[in-house]
Amino acid sequence: MQIILFGSPGVGKGTQAKLLSEQFNIPHISTGDILRKAVQDKTELGLKAAEIMNRGELVPDDIMIGIIKDVLKSERCKNGFILDGFPRTTIQAEALDKLFAELHLNDVLLVHITADEEEIIKRLNGRRACKICGSIFTLSEIEGLGKCPKCGAENSFYLRDDDKEDVIRKRLKVYETNTKPVLGYYESKGKVVTINGLGTIEEVNKELIEVLKGKKVKN
Ligand code: AP5
Numbered sequence: 001m002q003i004i005l006f007g008s009p010g011v012g013k014g015t016q017a018k019l020l021s022e023q024f025n026i027p028h029i030s031t032g033d034i035l036r037k038a039v040q041d042k043t044e045l046g047l048k049a050a051e052i053m054n055r056g057e058l059v060p061d062d063i064m065i066g067i068i069k070d071v072l073k074s075e076r077c078k079n080g081f082i083l084d085g086f087p088r089t090t091i092q093a094e095a096l097d098k099l100f101a102e103l104h105l106n107d108v109l110l111v112h113i114t115a116d117e118e119e120i121i122k123r124l125n126g127r128r129a130c131k132i133c134g135s136i137f138t139l140s141e142i143e144g145l146g147k148c149p150k151c152g153a154e155n156s157f158y159l160r161d162d163d164k165e166d167v168i169r170k171r172l173k174v175y176e177t178n179t180k181p182v183l184g185y186y187e188s189k190g191k192v193v194t195i196n197g198l199g200t201i202e203e204v205n206k207e208l209i210e211v212l213k214g215k216k217v218k219n
Contacts, residue, residue, distance in 0.1 A: 001026055001080035002105050003212070004087070006183065007113035009171045010124040011197045012204060014136055016113065017084040019205050024212075027076050031085035033134060034067060035059060036160075054161050056170030058088060058178060065095040072099060088179045093186070110186040111211065113197040113204070117172065124168050128157040 001024060005013040014030060021028035035053060038046030045067075049059050058064075068086050071077065087093040100108060115123075126139040133151035142149070148156050162171060186192045193211050197204055 001212070002083075002100070002108040003081070004083045004108060004110040004186075005113065006110050006186075007197065008115070008120055008175045008179075009168065010120040010127070011113045011115045012123075012201070013084045013113060015201055016205060016208055017082045018136075019201075020082050020208065020212075023205075023209065024080070024082075026080040026082060028082050028084060029068075029071055029077070029086070031064060031067065031088075034071070054167065056162055056167040056174060058174060061089055061091045061095070064088070064092060068092075068096065069099055072103065087182055090181055090185050093182050108191060109212075110183075110192045111208065112183060112192055112194045114194060115197040119198060120172070121165070121168055124163045125165070127160065127163055129160060130156045131158050132156045 003020070005017050005020075007013055014028075014032070017028040017030065020026075035046070035049045039050045039053070040046065045063065048063075052059050064086060068083075072081065087096050100106065123138070128137050128139060128142060129135065130137075130148040130151060130153060132153035133148060133156075135148060135150040137149075137157070142157060147154050161167070183192060195204065195207050195211065199207070
């Protein structure tokens with residue numbers, strides 16, 4: 001099973017990818033998470049990526065393509081994967097196609113999750129993550145909690161640097177200009193399914209599972 005979860009910042013890709021990863025027992029590969037880990041570890045990549053991410057811009061294609069090649073060729077991805085945050089440009093999409101051909105993977109499905117801009121901004125303003133386990137929450141889910149409900153870490157919730165209003169707006173612009181054209185690339189191959197991301201997390205998840213079952217993906 002090779003799934004690409006696609007959609008604008010804050011539409012729910014990471015939330016759904018984590019659920020599907022547990023439900024289908026395949027890894028969730030988030031390029032955003034990979035970059036944030038590198039930033040946290042202050043690696044060479046992290047130092048380079050931090051400034052770009054904080055401006056709401058895209059990390060260069062050659063760097064991202066190199067990262068994805070290493071991950072998808074690794075043992076942990078041999079039974080499939082859920083890609084979240086890649087590809088984000090048509091150059092990345094073309095490189096991914098070449099990689100799939102090399103790995104003899106030909107059943108990729110791109111699931112496009114949609115939501116309106118007002119809802120997206122509301123979600124991103126209200127997103128909190130745990131700095132220990134990386135779990136994502138809405139403000140209402142953690143209201144009054146001093147500990148992360150997933151890993152038990154105390155006072156570990158934080159607002160991502162790129163979830164400030166001006167950076168959110170920049171990310172949305174970058175999505176429209178650089179990332180949305182990727183949809184056309186996959187549509188021309190008949191490999192796109194669109195899902196309404198405006199329901200509750202559980203409703204969106206249910207619809208996603210239906211879609212994946214419809215593609216004869218086995219659980
Ligand atoms: P990345 O981390 O990929 O950010 P993104 O694509 O902007 O997506 P987000 O993580 O913001 O949103 P999401 O759709 O995962 O939403 P979530 O599930 O968290 O990338 C960050 C940066 O890294 C980029 O800007 C770029 O600089 C760089 N980068 C990464 N990949 C790159 C690449 N390939 N090339 C170049 N640069 C790259 O949900 C959001 C909130 O809403 C949460 O609080 C969640 O709890 C809540 N929520 C989710 N679903 C629902 C629902 N149905 N109802 C109500 N609330 C919900």
